[in-house]
Amino acid sequence: TVRPKNEVEQKQLCAFGEYLAEILPKYIQQAQVTCFNELELLIHPDGIIPVLTFLRDHTNAQFKSLADLTAVDVPSRQYRFEIVYNLLSLRFNSRIRVKTYTDELTPVDSAVPVHKAANWYEREVWDMYGVFFANHPDLRRILTDYGFEGHPFRKDFPLSGYVEV
Amino acid sequence: MFVLSVQTTGLVGLAVAENPHERLRILYTKILGVLQNIPKDAAYRKYTEQIVNQRFNLVQTETDVQKLQDKLNSGHIEEVIVQAENELSLARKMIQWKPWEPLIEEPPSDQWRWPI
Numbered sequence: 001t002v003r004p005k006n007e008v009e010q011k012q013l014c015a016f017g018e019y020l021a022e023i024l025p026k027y028i029q030q031a032q033v034t035c036f037n038e039l040e041l042l043i044h045p046d047g048i049i050p051v052l053t054f055l056r057d058h059t060n061a062q063f064k065s066l067a068d069l070t071a072v073d074v075p076s077r078q079y080r081f082e083i084v085y086n087l088l089s090l091r092f093n094s095r096i097r098v099k100t101y102t103d104e105l106t107p108v109d110s111a112v113p114v115h116k117a118a119n120w121y122e123r124e125v126w127d128m129y130g131v132f133f134a135n136h137p138d139l140r141r142i143l144t145d146y147g148f149e150g151h152p153f154r155k156d157f158p159l160s161g162y163v164e165v
Numbered sequence: 166m167f168v169l170s171v172q173t174t175g176l177v178g179l180a181v182a183e184n185p186h187e188r189l190r191i192l193y194t195k196i197l198g199v200l201q202n203i204p205k206d207a208a209y210r211k212y213t214e215q216i217v218n219q220r221f222n223l224v225q226t227e228t229d230v231q232k233l234q235d236k237l238n239s240g241h242i243e244e245v246i247v248q249a250e251n252e253l254s255l256a257r258k259m260i261q262w263k264p265w266e267p268l269i270e271e272p273p274s275d276q277w278r279w280p281i
Binding site for chain 2: 019022023024025026027028029030042044046047050053054056057058059060062074076077078079091099101
C-alpha cells in the first residue's frame with residue numbers, strides 16, 4: 001500500500017515556506033517540501049542563530065522544541081558536512097528541518113543559546129564528525145573512548161577502526 | 166479584595182496573571198514601537214505588525230478573559246503574554262541582524278543537490 005497524498009498539508013507547507021523565505025531572505029538559500037510533507041529550510045551557516053531564534057520566538061512559527069541535531073557527511077562536496085536541525089512546534093503541531101553546511105575546519109555557531117537541548121547533540125556531532133561549535137559551553141567527547149583518535153562517523157573512517165581491540 | 170475566579174493556570178511554572186489586558190497592552194505597544202526602527206518595506210515588519218494589530222484589537226474590544234482566550238485561540242492568556250514577550254525580544258534582535266537584506270552568499274552549485 002502507498003501512503004495517500006495529503007494535498008492540503010502540502011499546500012500549507014509550501015505557503016509557510018514562502019512566508020519564511022520572504023521574511024529571512026538574507027540567510028535562506030532554498031526552501032523545499034518533500035513528497036512526504038516535510039518542510040526543509042537550507043541556510044547559510046552565518047544564519048543559524050538568527051533563523052533558529054526566529055523560528056522559536058515568532059508568533060506564527062513557535063518551534064519551541066529541538067527534536068534532533070545531526071550531521072551528514074558527503075565527502076565529494078566542497079563543504080562536506082551538512083548540519084541538520086529538526087524542530088517541532090507544539091502550538092501548531094508541525095515540524096520543520098533546518099540544514100546548514102560546513103567543512104572540516106570552519107567552526108559553526110552553537111545552537112545552545114537558543115535551545116538548551118542542543119548541548120549533548122553538538123557534543124555528539126563534534127565527537128563523531130569533528131565539526132567545531134563556537135560558543136559551546138562544554139565541547140568534549142561524549143560517545144568515544146577516552147583516548148580515542150579520529151571521528152568515527154566520517155565516510156573515510158574504516159568500519160572496524162584503526163586500532164585492534 | 167478581588168477573588169480570582171481561576172486559582173491556577175494548570176501549567177507548571179506559569180502563575181495566573183492579574184490584569185492581563187494591561188500587560189498585553191503594554192507589550193503590544195512596545196513591540197509596535199520597536200518595529201518602527203525597521204525599514205517599512207521589510208516583510209518581517211509587515212507581517213508582525215499585522216499579527217500584533219489583530220491581537221491588540223481583540224484585547225481592546227473583549228474584556229472577559231475567557232472569551233478573549235477563545236477568540237485568540239492560542240492557549241491560556243498567560244501563554245499569550247509569554248508569546249508577546251518572546252516576540253518583543255525577537256524584534257529587538259532582528260534590528261541587529263537585519264534579515265531583510267539580500268542573500269549573504271550563494272552556496273556552491275553541488276551543495277544542495279540530492280542524489281549526489
